[in-house]
Amino acid sequence: MACCSAAVLAGALVGEPLPARAQETLYPQVERGRYVLVTGNCQGCHTEPGDEPFAGGRGLETPFGTIYTPNITFEPETGLGRWSRDDFWRAMHEGMAPDGSRLYPAFPYPHFARMPRDEVDALYDYLSTLPPVKKKKPDNELPWPLSWRVSLAGWQWMFFRPEPFQPDPRKSDQWNRGAYLVEGPGHCAGCHTEKNLAGADKEDRHLMGGQLENWAAPDIRGGANGGLAHWSEDDIVEFLKTGRNARTAAFSIMSEVIELSTQHMVDEDLRAIAVYLKDMEGEERAAPPAPDRAVMEAGAAIYFDNCSACHVSDGSGVPRFFAPLAGSGKVNNEDATTVIRVILEGARAVPTKAHPTPLTMPAFHWKLTDAQIAAVATYVRSSWGNHGGPVSASDVADLRKRLAEGLGPQG
Amino acid sequence: MTRKLPPVDVVLVGFGWTGAILAQELTQDGLQVLAIERGAWRDTPSHFPTTVAQDELRWYWRKEMFQSTARETLTFRNSRGETALPMRRWGSFLPGEGVGGGGVHWNGQTWRFLPSDFVAASHNAGRYGPLGPEMTVQDYGVTYDELEPHYDRFEKLCGIGGRAGNLNGEIRAGGNPFEGPRSAEYPNPPMHMTFAQHRFEAATGELGLKPFPGPSANMSQPYVNPLGCQLAPCTYCGFCEKYGCGNYSKASAQTTILPVLMRKPNFSVKTHNEVLQVKLDSTGRRATGVIHVDQNGEEYEQPADLVILCAYQLSNTRLMMLSGIGEIYDPATGDGLVGKNYCYQVMSGADVFFDDKYTNEFVGAGALGMCVDDYNGDNFDHSGLGFIGGGYIACWTTHSRPIERQRTPEGTPTWGSAWKKAVAENFLKSTNVGAHGASMAHAGNHLDLDPTYTDVYGRPLMRMTFDFTANDRAMSVFLTERVREIAERMGGREIRLNPREGPYDSMPYQTTHNTGGTIMGTNPSNSVVNRYLQSWDVPNLFVMGAGVFPQNAGYNPTGTVAALAYWSADAIRARYLRNPGPLVQA
Numbered sequence: 001m002a003c004c005s006a007a008v009l010a011g012a013l014v015g016e017p018l019p020a021r022a023q024e025t026l027y028p029q030v031e032r033g034r035y036v037l038v039t040g041n042c043q044g045c046h047t048e049p050g051d052e053p054f055a056g057g058r059g060l061e062t063p064f065g066t067i068y069t070p071n072i073t074f075e076p077e078t079g080l081g082r083w084s085r086d087d088f089w090r091a092m093h094e095g096m097a098p099d100g101s102r103l104y105p106a107f108p109y110p111h112f113a114r115m116p117r118d119e120v121d122a123l124y125d126y127l128s129t130l131p132p133v134k135k136k137k138p139d140n141e142l143p144w145p146l147s148w149r150v151s152l153a154g155w156q157w158m159f160f161r162p163e164p165f166q167p168d169p170r171k172s173d174q175w176n177r178g179a180y181l182v183e184g185p186g187h188c189a190g191c192h193t194e195k196n197l198a199g200a201d202k203e204d205r206h207l208m209g210g211q212l213e214n215w216a217a218p219d220i221r222g223g224a225n226g227g228l229a230h231w232s233e234d235d236i237v238e239f240l241k242t243g244r245n246a247r248t249a250a251f252s253i254m255s256e257v258i259e260l261s262t263q264h265m266v267d268e269d270l271r272a273i274a275v276y277l278k279d280m281e282g283e284e285r286a287a288p289p290a291p292d293r294a295v296m297e298a299g300a301a302i303y304f305d306n307c308s309a310c311h312v313s314d315g316s317g318v319p320r321f322f323a324p325l326a327g328s329g330k331v332n333n334e335d336a337t338t339v340i341r342v343i344l345e346g347a348r349a350v351p352t353k354a355h356p357t358p359l360t361m362p363a364f365h366w367k368l369t370d371a372q373i374a375a376v377a378t379y380v381r382s383s384w385g386n387h388g389g390p391v392s393a394s395d396v397a398d399l400r401k402r403l404a405e406g407l408g409p410q411g
Numbered sequence: 412m413t414r415k416l417p418p419v420d421v422v423l424v425g426f427g428w429t430g431a432i433l434a435q436e437l438t439q440d441g442l443q444v445l446a447i448e449r450g451a452w453r454d455t456p457s458h459f460p461t462t463v464a465q466d467e468l469r470w471y472w473r474k475e476m477f478q479s480t481a482r483e484t485l486t487f488r489n490s491r492g493e494t495a496l497p498m499r500r501w502g503s504f505l506p507g508e509g510v511g512g513g514g515v516h517w518n519g520q521t522w523r524f525l526p527s528d529f530v531a532a533s534h535n536a537g538r539y540g541p542l543g544p545e546m547t548v549q550d551y552g553v554t555y556d557e558l559e560p561h562y563d564r565f566e567k568l569c570g571i572g573g574r575a576g577n578l579n580g581e582i583r584a585g586g587n588p589f590e591g592p593r594s595a596e597y598p599n600p601p602m603h604m605t606f607a608q609h610r611f612e613a614a615t616g617e618l619g620l621k622p623f624p625g626p627s628a629n630m631s632q633p634y635v636n637p638l639g640c641q642l643a644p645c646t647y648c649g650f651c652e653k654y655g656c657g658n659y660s661k662a663s664a665q666t667t668i669l670p671v672l673m674r675k676p677n678f679s680v681k682t683h684n685e686v687l688q689v690k691l692d693s694t695g696r697r698a699t700g701v702i703h704v705d706q707n708g709e710e711y712e713q714p715a716d717l718v719i720l721c722a723y724q725l726s727n728t729r730l731m732m733l734s735g736i737g738e739i740y741d742p743a744t745g746d747g748l749v750g751k752n753y754c755y756q757v758m759s760g761a762d763v764f765f766d767d768k769y770t771n772e773f774v775g776a777g778a779l780g781m782c783v784d785d786y787n788g789d790n791f792d793h794s795g796l797g798f799i800g801g802g803y804i805a806c807w808t809t810h811s812r813p814i815e816r817q818r819t820p821e822g823t824p825t826w827g828s829a830w831k832k833a834v835a836e837n838f839l840k841s842t843n844v845g846a847h848g849a850s851m852a853h854a855g856n857h858l859d860l861d862p863t864y865t866d867v868y869g870r871p872l873m874r875m876t877f878d879f880t881a882n883d884r885a886m887s888v889f890l891t892e893r894v895r896e897i898a899e900r901m902g903g904r905e906i907r908l909n910p911r912e913g914p915y916d917s918m919p920y921q922t923t924h925n926t927g928g929t930i931m932g933t934n935p936s937n938s939v940v941n942r943y944l945q946s947w948d949v950p951n952l953f954v955m956g957a958g959v960f961p962q963n964a965g966y967n968p969t970g971t972v973a974a975l976a977y978w979s980a981d982a983i984r985a986r987y988l989r990n991p992g993p994l995v996q997a
């Protein structure tokens with residue numbers, strides 16, 4: 001309470017009239033807003049790594065160019081300090097700034113539009129209590145005409161319906177809560193759904209996996225043929241809560257989601273997400289082409305020398321320590337980008353409250369050639385019951401080049 | 412120009428095992444803790460990932476894992492009549508540097524001392540009569556029973572694998588029956604033994620000895636410690652001592668504490684800064700902080716309410732001398748205490764060569780071994796033997812690193828084609844039995860400041876005066892005979908005895924178990940620190956590490972160093988913070 005009052009007081013001392021919000025910043029309302037923020041992982045995108053939280057400035061790599069996130073602290077010059085609750089609602093629900101200009105859907109308002117007004121208001125009230133930080137948003141790096149926001153009107157007309165979440169009366173409350181979290185604030189489709197040429201979700205590929213910033217986000221459907229078909233509800237809950245489960249460990253962008261969002265969510269909500277995902281069937285995949293025998297032999301030799309100490313000779317890994325490769329969703333993904341990238345760059349398991357150790361796989365880009373990486377990737381994707389399919393040396397060379405050109409994550 | 416920095420509650424000098432333990436403990440009380448480390452930041456994925464961890468040339472032969480002798484080393488002589496010369500290249504021991512300290516490159520053999528080791532002077536004098544006048548052996552001032560909960564804590568922190576031989580007083584088959592009573596079983600089972608250990612177990616059993624698995628900080632299975640840190644199962648790659656572990660399989664500050672500690676807002680570490688001096692107030696009875704220097708030569712004064720020396724034994728002792736705390740020991744007069752009772756370890760062994768059996772010792776780990784403790788401490792009757800103390804005897808399969816390991820039978824030339832042939836023939840078919848002997852304090856073995864040589868800052872180097880004593884030699888002859896009996900029974904073609912003969916030689920690697928110099932004891936006339944590791948002279952100064960051992964037991968020291976750190980941290984938290992001042996009235 002004390003800290004909230006201090007923030008309000010600080011707001012009141014700023015010269016120009018600011019929206020009054022003393023009543024709304026009572027503890028239960030602020031705490032509700034904090035939880036809404038957790039479910040939406042606002043901090044992830046609105047924080048430049050290593051800088052003040054929520055002050056924005058992080059560059060989001062899109063196929064169209066780099067879009068920088070704005071400062072969402074209530075600093076009046078560079079943040080949301082002058083925004084009213086209505087302004088905030090319009091941004092969240094309609095994708096529109098207070099001046100009427102349209103927002104780039106890198107800000108996932110097509111998902112946030114599903115959130116009810118009282119949730120959005122609570123979020124606004126929470127943000128108003130954060131320490132204001134003065135930090136100007138860098139200009140986006142987009143080519144014309146995309147840099148011209150009027151072009152977004154057409155996009156919104158084609159791809160965006162600001163409709164609130166509609167519960168499915170045939171399903172349980174738990175299922176509906178999961179659906180709301182996944183499709184609303186959680187905006188899982190932002191990464192896990194393939195995009196069309198205009199950058200909008202392909203609706204018929206919903207949560208069947210996507211690609212962004214040179215990572216392949218896996219299929220997260222949990223029903224038959226889905227990417228998580230072999231995961232139990234408990235597996236999903238454990239993964240979101242601790243960053244590890246018996247089948248995998250989170251790294252890269254998902255590690256940030258777990259670190260800042262899902263590990264802080266209540267168990268009932270994680271369970272609801274699991275129930276919803278387990279109810280979504282996937283699509284049957286054609287068998288991949290058989291790998292070349294010589295490549296498999298070379299891959300096996302490389303695997304035993306470089307990988308088997310941690311991942312174990314039969315790919316079973318050390319559950320919750322070193323990810324099993326047999327049956328892994330990432331390994332079996334049709335899109336081999338993540339597998340290749342992990343071999344090139346290594347990977348760091350997210351440290352969480354439950355597992356503070358950031359167990360890390362080293363990089364092999366300096367040690368293995370494109371052909372060697374292709375062989376070992378082919379070997380792990382085609383062994384122990386895996387059916388990911390072969391990887392070619394040119395796939396590795398392409399990704400190596402893209403990463404070298406700085407299209408990878410920051411830093 | 413020395414810049415004065417904002418004060419902190421606690422400053423830790425050095426950030427290895429004891430620094431990490433003290434930081435983790437004292438931050439629990441909300442204190443602002445700062446560690447100052449002269450080496451680099453080091454973590455598993457950045458500095459010794461599996462892709463580079465096993466680089467024998469880089470880490471050991473080119474000494475990249477250790478302190479830089481170009482910046483600071485020590486001078487050495489066997490006796491007071493000689494002129495000490497600088498050790499320009501590490502040999503007999505390998506002091507660590509950087510975050511994690513020597514705990515990054517240790518083997519992981521994690522022992523408890525025997526109850527009688529803590530009362531070595533009174534116990535042995537009581538049983539065998541007065542010790543010789545030159546033997547400056549004394550009691551620790553703390554007992555095994557007092558340290559037991561702290562040993563237990565460290566073993567759980569590290570996930571030590573082993574088998575209890577004395578559980579709450581009940582002797583258990585398969586463990587060490589001579590050990591002091593433990594309150595709990597080891598947190599992990601023993602490691603998987605190899606051919607050589609099975610032979611050792613059979614041979615010692617036939618001799619009526621009591622073999623048991625060596626206590627190991629290399630993980631025998633996946634382990635999550637009480638702080639939530641994860642240690643992965645050991646892969647038996649044989650790169651432990653002298654190397655960082657890339658697999659998260661060896662307990663170190665990095666694997667057991669830092670993931671939790673580094674996230675605490677009231678802890679920070681400053682690397683590449685060397686503490687030059689503990690600063691005292693005008694009374695000389697209170698430390699006001701430390702003076703340290705960064706890589707650019709800029710000097711800083713860091714004020715603190717509590718100063719804790721957590722560097723290596725040699726560095727802690729030297730910093731006390733350079734800060735003018737206490738009087739430096741003079742063997743001519745017997746006056747002074749800082750630098751007194753420098754002790755080491757007396758190692759000997761035997762190689763065993765097989766004709767038709769593969770030992771395959773490239774499958775190894777730092778603490779993979781079977782041991783017997785029948786000839787350690789006072790576990791056997793010393794009447795008429797002419798020495799006190801002893802050591803454990805073990806068959807460790809630590810490694811077969813090819814540049815370092817070339818066992819050849821007796822009579823093999825030391826170079827040329829005959830040597831190469833012998834190395835090739837025996838590389839996969841040999842093992843070793845070793846004795847890990849105690850080192851008893853002697854009036855002539857000590858540390859002081861060198862009159863001639865200086866470090867990179869122009870300060871005198873530490874001077875070491877050390878040789879094996881009559882007690883050491885008699886003990887080693889006895890232990891080496893026991894080693895021979897065991898080795899000869901292991902079923903090999905032949906053995907080659909490596910006795911400890913001649914004066915102490917600082918060049919061949921023996922062990923990094925340097926002890927003494929800031930010894931603990933019962934009163935200010937016999938010790939530098941009290942039983943809580945608190946300076947008698949400056950009560951807001953504490954000194955960690957094996958420097959506080961009045962003499963060294965026949966075990967690896969890390970377990971006892973850590974137990975003493977926890978014991979001291981407990982006293983600071985429970986008593987000192989409430990009422991800062993001497994914890995023991997002189």
